[in-house]
Amino acid sequence: MTSGDAIGGMQAGLLSCHCCGLLSRPAAPAHPGQCPRCGERLEWRREHAIQRTWAFLIAAAILYVPANLLPVLTTNTLVSSQSDTIMSGIVFLYATGSWPLALIVLVASVMIPLGKIVALAFVLVSVQRRSAVNNRQRTRLYRTVEFIGRWSMLDVFVDTFVVALVQLSPLMAVDPGPGVVYFMGVVVLTMFAAQAFDPRLIWDAAASRKADRGV
Amino acid sequence: MESVACRGCDLLQRIPPLGFGGKARCARCNQLLAFRPADPLDRPLALTVAAAIALVIANVMPLMSLSVEGRDATTTLAGGAYEMWIQGSEVTAAIVAFCAVVAPACYVALLLAVLLLVRRPPAPHWTAELMRWVDHLKPWSMNEVLLLGMLVALTKIAQLATVIPGPAMYAVGALVLLLPAITSSLDAREAWRRIAWVTPAGASGAGA
16 A cells, blocks of 8 residues: 555544444544444543653653562571572573573563563654654554563462462471562553553654645 | 544555455554454354353362472462462552452453343443453453463472472463453454444444
8 A cells, every 4th residue: 555545544534433443523523522332432542642651661660670679589498598589580490490481481571571661662752753664663563562561470470379389387488579569560560551552643643744744 | 344443553444345254454554453253253152151161160179289298288379369468468469369360250251241242132232331341351361371370380389399280270271272262253343233332323423
């Protein structure tokens, strides 16, 4: 498809409900009101998408620091007490011979959260600079972030079931550390950030530049 | 032909008539616009009933047990979150309980209600509200992440003690297969067509 005949719904005054997908023409464009089919509140673009995404993202980036520095598990035995951070847990998995699991946890707990924050920040900055290049790739990047975000919860589930099962005090007991709640905060906030963003903003820059040129 | 504005990039386009198994993607951003499975409502209903059974087993039966030096311990799904709560991580416990128990249960229950309601069109307009909640709950229902997490936990504990996976583990495994099967066999557009409009059709100049 050439870019010449591509018309966005907003330019045409048509609005797709983001719940049921129904295309409708709002009577008052300034206040689109409700979707006539499903009753969802209609919005041309998700409200304050850029500000809200930034807010969630910055909060997540702040929590990322204690999430990685504080211990997530503390193992108490009769003779010793050992605290593990996410990274030292990965090293433990690797050292005990299960390198595939170590790799999975490394990807899910360290690389995905960091990658999500960097990728969303990149998309936000590009939208704010009204970039009109690589739209398809940026949309794909956003979709990937949205899709893989939930996998970072992996380490929280691992910690939960290790804690739940290993409660054999005084022989051996594993307690959750303060890092878990920060780590979970990173995961939940980056998921909120991805949901707050509106990928249609990526494509708006090209349309508004075309309008500026009077095409 | 039905017109849509792509939810990924807002491009206006028409969806051509689709054959069974046919998919329509956005010409500009490749977003999936429409999908027409062969059996759009009955097969998802059957799979959802199966998922509901698996869900009950996953929540009632023991998840895994451990034995070391003559001592045994068993946990269930909710028991894992409960133990986190006891150990002082209340927030973590609440979110884990939500993502592992509450969200999947509500997701399956609401989907079951929707699929039963749309069998006799027109389904009442409040079915739309249920559909909305199904959409909202989907990303928070983390069965596949949960399964992988339990397997990693098993491997970790296996260094310290003997662990035995319980029946609930297999039930979660079944859910991990069933839930994507529901998503890929359900035609949401067909379901929406069978739900009564909140406002009488055409009253507000809808449809282009």
